[in-house]
Amino acid sequence: MNVLVIVEHDRGTLSPATLEAVAAARQIGSVHAATMGTAADALVEQLAAHGVSVVHQVHHDLLGDYGPEAWGEAAAQLISSLSPDAVVATGTDRGNEVLAHIGAILDAPMVANCTEIEAADGPWRLVRTRWGGSLLERCELTATIKLLTVAHHAVEASEAPASARTVGFSPVLDPSLARSIVVDRVERAAGVTLATAPVVIGGGRGVGSPEGFAPLEELAGLLGGVVGCSRAVTNNGWRNHTDQVGQTGTRIAPDIYFACGISGAIQHWVGAMASKKILAINTDSEANMVTRADYAVIGDLHKVVPAIVAEVRRRRP
Amino acid sequence: MRVLVCVKRVPAPGARINITPDGQAVDTAFLGFAMSPHEECAVEAAVQLVEQHGGEATVLTLGPAEADEQLRYAASLGVDKAVLLPIVGPDWDPQRTARAIGDAITAIEAVDGAFDVILFGNESADSGGFQVGIRVARALARPVVNGIKGIEIHGASLRAGREADAGMEVYDLPMPVVLGVKEGINLPRYPTLKGRLASKKVAVAQVPPTGEQGGQRMVTLWQPAEQASATVILGNGPEAAAAVVDLLEELGVLK
Incomplete structure (x- = not known):
């Protein structure tokens, strides 16, 4: 043939x-x-x-x-x-x-x-x-x-x-x-993109507000990664759609994906499943994201993420 | 300006999708329904175009009688007119769907005049064929670009932005035009109480769909096997931070 x-x-x-x-x-x-x-x-x-x-x-x-x-x-x-x-x-x-x-x-x-x-x-x-x-x-x-x-x-x-x-x-x-035919291009600012980032710190409904992403941004900065989010977050207007991971957003494939306060709807999962490792941080140990992840911390992301930031800073002053 | 937006009734995103025992369909017994996410944004774009430039917006769907729900939802957001192409039984294949929608648009335009802009979602959330809007545009001999995340009207032409690996591609398209819209072009509004009440009174025009079957036939559906993964619990609460950073060092993420 x-x-x-x-x-x-x-x-x-x-x-x-x-x-x-x-x-x-x-x-x-x-x-x-x-x-x-x-x-x-x-x-x-x-x-x-x-x-x-x-x-x-x-x-x-x-x-x-x-x-x-x-x-x-x-x-x-x-x-x-x-x-x-x-x-x-x-x-x-x-x-x-x-x-x-x-x-x-x-x-x-x-x-x-x-x-x-x-x-x-x-x-x-x-x-x-x-x-x-x-x-x-x-x-x-x-x-x-x-x-x-x-x-x-x-x-x-x-x-x-x-x-x-x-x-x-x-x-x-x-x-x-x-x-x-394409008449013009607006080049993206140089830097790590969601699709190619080696580390993605994702936040979901559990983050609670736009301001709640500050510790996630800080952790992403320390690890050379970027912040991502779930569809619930963009639907609430907390973050721009360009940060959305999932079926109708970006498909990611980082070395590690932190899923913070994300329950793990199937449409989010299909965007995240190519990650090499997934670490879920969630108060609900039965959440889909937790049961599908490689690693999990059971707890409130608002306390866990700042503690991780502090520990990274302690070891890499 | 006359704007048409084409939508599809699909199980509401977010729920677990189960298959009927015969593998022929999604088990909808416990599911809510919505229009595909890209199309929610297409409806918002249609309403905004009419708000900014005047005219009227029409929503159209090919689907079961129950798709009346999605048409009225669009009406509750500000769409003026609704058209249902009712089908019974399983989904139509993409070619047949496009033929029916193309014929319906031609019939509507013969009476009410051409649509300046016809919007589709980039692809349906459920069957994901990535083609109905393009087939309709080709049948109507109109320009079409998919993946659109920005629309600006400049006189008789429309400037459309599309996200690509390197950045945003820009297209200058003459109207009438067809666009496949992607989620992220806007943040869809929620219906107001007044909008909901008004939507109940919108007359839904029924156009019996025509169209020969195409060459793609669904045989069966199934869920891919779940990767069995035993989640390693690193700890509870902030005390787990040390174990997390140990892991980051082990994976070489923290250098």
């Missing part, structure tokens, strides 16, 4: 998540990849190192920066000319978005966030995530060209060196598609 991977990159910088889709595609068959724009031409070697045998370099003036409509249209034209058995991307914001455009243009089904793929001559049998990963669904996909995304982190990227040849492709894009 031939599988085409839609490569995610930002002005020529490869998104590492794409290599997960490449690894998943290798399990299905021979892997082709499509790169959008000349800025991505330099990605051939990286893709070849992961087992891509043909890179289709898609070139057009409208592919200079990301635009979901232009990327979708260009990919759909390439797919129509290649007729691969399947088209795969990683289930990131852009991956799911571009595949949905392709599905809409080709009037074909698109299955988002698969964790298992059973290719077959008839319908493919897939397992996909629902509720941000707290529920799984087995489904059947019936289509001439199977469109799907692989759930982020469901498959590990792995090297499989191959030599890749390149083929150019020039789509015909209507100038009107310029309407949905």
